[in-house]
Amino acid sequence: MLSCKDVTERASDLIDGNLSAWDVLQMRLHLAMCKGCDAFIGQLRMTRDVTRSVAEAETRQSADAADIEAILCQLHESKQGDG
Amino acid sequence: MSTNTQDEHRLVERLVAGDRAAFEQLYRKNNAAMVRMCTGFVRNHATAEELVQETWIAVLKNIGSFEGRSSLAGWIYTILLNKARSRLKRDGRQVSFDESGEDNGLQAAFDGRGRWKDIPELWEELTPERVVAGRSVLEHVNAAIEALPSAQRAVLILRGQQGMDAAEVCAILNINEGNMRVLLHRARLALRIALDRLQ
């Protein structure tokens, strides 16, 4: 029987699908009986999803045109330097 | 060829052709993540920004020789890490790849038999939508990522945010898959604490 501590240690492997069928079953047995661990797994899933959405939100923000201009400018100069 | 590989192939072709919009797309998806990851390694934001800019120039200059043996992102992050390594070597330092930060908020969470002392509660308020809607939540999460030790931060960014292949993440950071999973788990535990404070 897994302890709550065991469950938290394997929590990422559970939500990422890295556990064997047997280990998943052991986890599910514990989660069915333990509200705390069930909430913890929910929090970790949310943490995973929020982390991803933060990156996606950042991607949607418009890029700094001046930064891009600076890169393209330097690229141009370095190409001329090569030639 | 999968849709992803096809999309990437097309993006590379546009980059080779000097398509500015294609570069903007690539830049938007990766620039902030690159700076954040690199700052962890070199411990200095301005140096990281400089190295990321050099990386972009190298990417555009050499895109014609990109052979697709790794993903485009994998290739870019490898260039970045190599630049970080040689800059630090030049300065007589090494890439800081620390894994400390053991205090993940669970050290004192359990009794002697491994049961919760304080039982976690469901987060009622938090959704990914709310994170995207509220700038302050976004900044809170980014600040928490920036507080992570460099190894955890790199794995969280590459695997947890950019969605890169596990094998590719391991190759870029020169770690094994078990190690990568532990680092990702620790990073999430730290972020969980940060998000818990928002409740």
Ligand SMILES: [Zn+2]
């Ligand atoms: Zn439990």
